[in-house]
Amino acid sequence: MLRRRERAVDIMALTLLLLLMLVTLSSASHFYGGVVTFTAKGLGSTGNYEVEVRSKATFHGCQYQYFSCYSGNCGYNYQLDAGIIDSSSNGPVTASSWCQTETVTNKLLSTNTPFKTRADSCCWIYYSSYSYSPSWSVLASIDIGLRSDTNQPNNSPDIAIVPFLRVPQNCPRTYNLMTFDPDGDVVRCRYGHFAAAECYDCRTHHGFSLNEAECTLQFQSASQGIYEFELVVEDFPQQSITLRYSDGSFVFQVDPPVSSCTEGLYLPKLVSPTPMDGEIIPVQVGKELDITVKAEAQYSTVDQIILTGPLNISKHHTTAGEFHLRWTPIPANNGLYFPICFAVEVKHGSSVHQSEMRCVLVNVTDELVNTVVTCLESSMIVEVEKATLPPLHYDHLRLSDPSNTVCSLQTHSNSTHVVAIIPLNACGTDIEEDDDDLLFKNEITTVDDPTAIITRRHQVEIKFFCQYAKRGNVSLSFSAHRENVTVWDKGFGTFTYVFEIFPDSQFVSRIDPRSYPLEYDVGQRIYMEIQAMTTVNNTEMFVESCSAAPYDNPNYHSPYLLIQNGCIKDPTLVVHQSQARLYAFSIEAFKFIGLHDQVYIGCSVLMCEAGNPNTRCSHGCLPSGAHRRRREAAIETGVHYVSQGPVKLRNSERDGAGLALNLNMNLVFIAGCALATVGMICGLIFYKSRKSTMRYQPLPLQES
Template identity: 60%
Template sequence: MAPLSKLPMQFSFLVDPPAPSCQEGAFLPKFLTPTPANGGRFLAEVNKELEIRVKAQATDAKINNIVVSGPANIKKSQNTQGEFVLRWTPLPDDHGQHFVICFAVEAVKSPAVYQSEMRCVLVEARSEIVKSHVICNESSMTVSVEKASFPRLHEDHMQLNDPSNTACSLQRHSNSTHIIAIIPLNACGTQIEEDNENLIFKNEITTVDNPSDLITRKHQMEVQFYCQYSKQGNVSLSFVAHRKNITVCEKGFGTFTYQFEFYPNNQFQTMMDPAAYPLEYDIGKRIYMKIKATSSVNNTELFVESCRAAPYDNPNYQPTYSIFENGCKMDPTVQIHSPAEQKEFKFSMEAFKFIGLNNQVYISCSVMMCEAGNSNTRCSKGCINSTSTSPPRSKREAVIQSASHFVSQGPLRLRRSAESVRATATNLNLNLVFIAGCVLAAVGMVCGVVVYRAKVSKVKYQPLPTFES
């Protein structure tokens, strides 16, 4: 056998000190859900991105990296939930081949680096299984799937993540040849993820045995899709920040409208000008808010179940900051102001900002209408702590209370007091345009991706228009 080289070769190795403990989860990273099991199998379609999620924890060291071995064009990133995301797109020449992807997570406690066990999964590259197409625009995703891809399935037995609203029904836009869904980025169960560079909005079409069922044990198909938006980009679209009123028609309560507005002081007389949004507040300044319901039915009252703050106008965004939960005050600075009537709720709190780069905040509340004076309604129960028994939902049949409805308002642009002294009006306006509009920028849209997962598979943020029921 011929030698590798006629020249002497030298190697050096850096050996880390032994771990103080070999228990997984202490210094050595321990894998958590949704990390696939060692030896897991995946199906990947040619020219469509496969996503593998890896999460680990180490209580005595800091998770900081993932080491990956696999195809040359595999990419890795880390989202704000602490998950590593591996993405790989098979090329046409990969069709019919099998690929091994191995990974290990690293944790560091200076000067030592500790590695988890190595796990490997097997990926089979196939030709296109489900013919689909995704279009990403400023406030929604449009996905189109050819029915011929699954001839034995019908849209009656398919649904999005949250099909409870009729606007999220797949029958709404589908035709004889395609399943078509137009999904708002802040509705239909759309989930939001975030990394250092992008906001990613995800949803999926899944099969169900019966549209009224909550679970299924015959999971035949999942079509996952997402739209990815760059956090940075040039703004080329107009943007209306102020949220519109929400009008609801419900049996027993007729038509009623929710109005959620901000006010300059505790008089609650003149609401803030919608043209002034995004509103600017110094950290610690008191924010005054009022939610009002206008109903054609007398003897009704408004109840606010919960209010939360988030850097994006999306009810599924996590984490959020709780202001009210189960009718109880959660923020220590909250003050509830006496309402002028039963159909309004007035409160205030001190302004804050989310830690990090998010300088904007949306306030979102879950509200409902009840028959006034009826002790059996949720409204009459008021604050219910976690140990209390929730009121029976069967009372809904007597039409004494409405369903819960989601209302939001914002964004608020929050800054430190020192910033307000230094910044000029021009700089503020430029910052606001960048922060409020960058996610909506057409040039910032990266891609819409569909991922098909068959039964044999082992793997289980930006201003948006308010989605009205």
């Protein structure tokens, strides 16, 4: 018996192992493509050569691509970093989604001779469940040997392409693949060769043509379906030296025809301020890069942006219909180039259309201009160290709009620093909203003539912004007076919320903090006021929810709801004032207070851009069954929590409530005892009746 049990366990373990293998193979079979690049880091402190290998891979799910040594001395990995670059639910019918990840591997090598690493599996993404899906392979040839032309280690070309491209069947389009070589080499693209293990399927496709010299892919016309491309990107030095190549692969989906191929109608059209394809954008270490992308489509709805770029890049959608790609380089990125490619997707009914793909090249440099930005509740302070600026006339520096005297850079500057104190609602400050924050942006530029309205040459361009979280919780408790709560958001900016209690509906003078804790009779009104302390004219506050709880905890499991999703739930609640940044209301003291020693009232509030119809503030009351839109980028803040209190019922009221509660509990106890007694009597009667009917029966002589 024991042997059979052990055997069953073994079979179970084997079955589980097979299932896990099947799951792994199944998930790995949905491959969209991958790209590998490398950067030589020179000789390390240990005397070994160092190289950083970056591999991007796109699968149906968020998986990571791991390489094995294919040939040569591949060294060993001493540091590995990985993360998600982008994902989308607008995938092909058979997969519905895709996810691109990047793995950054730092290797130590005993020599700088060439070696190859490879990742391969089954299978490419397929267009239908009945179509053939070949295996895939990503091969990277890495050569960090010293170049005879530069006497520096060799680096691979920087290449990038959007993870999943799609185009209507009847719309020809040209795709410029982002290729840049930091060594100044000429870059060319070609299809991989099976004999060199550069690809598995290695096929070319009718309707597509590849310009190898310019690395452009031209689509003319093809049947609907998914087409995989396995390309080799090679760099050719200006002089005669031997170099290797990097591998890049991707998929292309041909969609059903569209009514018009003119961009801006059904297909999205990229418009200003979107950067041009191939533009080089400098960014300093530790300074956030912000790329603005905007698209228009008259008969379609802008849905999302898809991208590929460096690890830790993020994307945000503003209520103004713009997208922002943000990335902050770290010191290890200094001196490197990072390509970023993007395309905007729109929806027309059930159809998804993409804009043209554009790519920019980000050049990371050391910090050039030393700036410090301080964010206050209604203004920004910017300090620029003059010693880090290029030689210029400081009176030629100006903000976006210097027409107001308060916007002059001469007022607060001194011999060592250019100092600007900028109101959040003046000097040309722009306001944006993303998923989590309000952003106030401005810039300092140079002008040819300080008296001129425009300038045609910027010797210096210093962009800066202050960031404030959109949502906040405020809570009013009643035990002892609580001071104002200042909410700090990501170390950028602050909003202060004041939650006070007043003696009457005039809301003139708050109750003296020395009077706390406050006591009320049942039915007596409690007058409260929430105020956002900011002078920014184009913002407004919205009270999203309020509740009472015995603890100062916004996550208390069973609070008494006063306001929920902007809707009044307590029948005694009266709104006395509701202005842009002030909300005054009152409630009647209720028995819930008497059941606890003290009660806190907490409210969730958020700040929005005033007058914008797309913000949560403008939507007002949203009943529980109503659809709540996903917060978009740029005009609401995060939720904050402040408290004040607690409140109590007067002793007589509290004692009465306690007496009533004790009386109710006594009645429940007596009733329970009575029911238990009745149950016992009934059970005894039933038992005796069953016992009296039991009789012995003769057993059969044999079993049938």
